[in-house]
Amino acid sequence: MARTKVAVSLKYGTRVVLPFTAADEVQRLKDEVTAKIQADMETQKLTDRLSGKQKLLDLGLTQAEVDAVTG
Secondary structure, three states, rough: OOOOOEEEEEOOOOEEEEEEEEOOOOOOOHHHHHHHHHHHHHHHHHHHHHHHHHHHHOOOOOHHHHHHHOO
């Protein structure tokens, strides 16, 4: 079954089913990769933050001191 996309005319409210082109597939893949990279970056940022806080606790700082330093 061929992939399709739906285009809607804002002026007339009509709905047209169009074929899903190679360019559409390329854009979908780009969007998918970009979303994955952003999610990975957010995960790494959170992991680094938690690791840094744990290292401060391991150095002997109290949780209150760690919170004061890291915000």
